[in-house]
Amino acid sequence: MSHQLSPLLTRHLPGAVAEYRRMKIAVLAPPWLPVPPTGYGGIESVVSLLCERLVHRGHQVTLFAAPGSRSSASVHEVLELCHPDEIGRALYEADHVARVFRAVEDAARSHPGFDVIHDHSGFMALAMADRIATPLVHTLHGPFEPATSRFYRQHADKAHIVAISQAQRASAPPGVPIAEVIPNPIDVAAWPFQPDKDNYLLWLGRMHETKGPHRAIAAAREAGVPLVLAGPVQPGQESFFQAEVAKHVDGDRVRYVGEVGGRHKADLIAHARALLMPITWNEPFGMVMVEALSCGTPVISFAQGAATEIVREGVTGFLVRDEQAMGAAVARLPELDPRNCRADVARRFSVDQVAAAYEGAYRRAGARTALLPSHPVGVTMTGPVRSAARGQLAPTAG
Numbered sequence: 001m002s003h004q005l006s007p008l009l010t011r012h013l014p015g016a017v018a019e020y021r022r023m024k025i026a027v028l029a030p031p032w033l034p035v036p037p038t039g040y041g042g043i044e045s046v047v048s049l050l051c052e053r054l055v056h057r058g059h060q061v062t063l064f065a066a067p068g069s070r071s072s073a074s075v076h077e078v079l080e081l082c083h084p085d086e087i088g089r090a091l092y093e094a095d096h097v098a099r100v101f102r103a104v105e106d107a108a109r110s111h112p113g114f115d116v117i118h119d120h121s122g123f124m125a126l127a128m129a130d131r132i133a134t135p136l137v138h139t140l141h142g143p144f145e146p147a148t149s150r151f152y153r154q155h156a157d158k159a160h161i162v163a164i165s166q167a168q169r170a171s172a173p174p175g176v177p178i179a180e181v182i183p184n185p186i187d188v189a190a191w192p193f194q195p196d197k198d199n200y201l202l203w204l205g206r207m208h209e210t211k212g213p214h215r216a217i218a219a220a221r222e223a224g225v226p227l228v229l230a231g232p233v234q235p236g237q238e239s240f241f242q243a244e245v246a247k248h249v250d251g252d253r254v255r256y257v258g259e260v261g262g263r264h265k266a267d268l269i270a271h272a273r274a275l276l277m278p279i280t281w282n283e284p285f286g287m288v289m290v291e292a293l294s295c296g297t298p299v300i301s302f303a304q305g306a307a308t309e310i311v312r313e314g315v316t317g318f319l320v321r322d323e324q325a326m327g328a329a330v331a332r333l334p335e336l337d338p339r340n341c342r343a344d345v346a347r348r349f350s351v352d353q354v355a356a357a358y359e360g361a362y363r364r365a366g367a368r369t370a371l372l373p374s375h376p377v378g379v380t381m382t383g384p385v386r387s388a389a390r391g392q393l394a395p396t397a398g
Ligand code: UDP
Pocket: 038, 039, 040, 041, 042, 043, 045, 204, 205, 206, 230, 231, 232, 258, 259, 260, 261, 265, 285, 286, 287, 288, 289, 291
């Protein structure tokens, strides 16, 4: 790690800790969408919030991201185009990551190089993390499924792995070393607080079976309250949308407003009586839940994944079993105080807390790499060297 901050600077940095050290951080966003996103984009909004706060806390941050990205960090647009309709395509992810690794190695040749790479970009950077000397912190943004579990069993020990909820950590297969859990952040002050609600329920997300827009329709019908559905129909989701959602949209009891962003999205969330989350997957985090709670909008969710950590039963929402119970829980919404919803997420998921936690993760990732045999800065390490050294490492803090 580099550069002790001057006492003067430390005094003027809110949240700066006594043992503060300024770090040079390369944040690696995915190649698909700009940071912050204009509409859909949970990972991109997390990356945006974190970069802003790390800069605010005095770090030197370079954000490697898709074109059109904006940040107080120094922005390096990696590819020539965004690829919103080709999410996951290896052609673009490989190109994106290889260019970033090259830039990080070039920086290492001119002192000082980056202290750490914080990777949010998918699979490529982690798989190749033992080919670059700079320590890498990898935030897990997706669920463990059979294919991703095999991938992480093979590659997770190449980096400092951060889970975004206890539920996600608990679902990690044996042999996948999760170093720590750091939840996603939310800037509560950026969301409008609205205690007076209009008479509709909201579902907001990708039109995917596991997110349950069709189950939200059934639950709202059960409750006898109109439903607004918002979110993109991404490539591959068209037939599900047609078969399960579109036929119920009548512009009155069930309205579909498409993908939303900006002030329109915030108002839609803030005025809803509740956000419905009839999820049937191990939701790794669920940014929409903390966004809704920030606005004072309770969340009624199936008791799956991180919903069981984010929703406080009977305080900020309800955890239910099925559509019937979800519909019935709507009648209990008056028991909840919107002020508690906002206060609870402000207390538990503030950007400052999350940025401070990542500073710790960056230091631990650096300490872990320092245990490896010494190597010239900027020289890419070979796989066998790192593999042999890994056996000697102490387990990272949990
Ligand atoms: N979102 C949006 N417009 C939409 C639908 C979703 O801006 O029409 C945003 C939503 O506010 C959230 C993100 O996309 O910030 C979705 O993230 P989440 O973690 O909830 O879901 P996932 O990453 O699993 O899709």
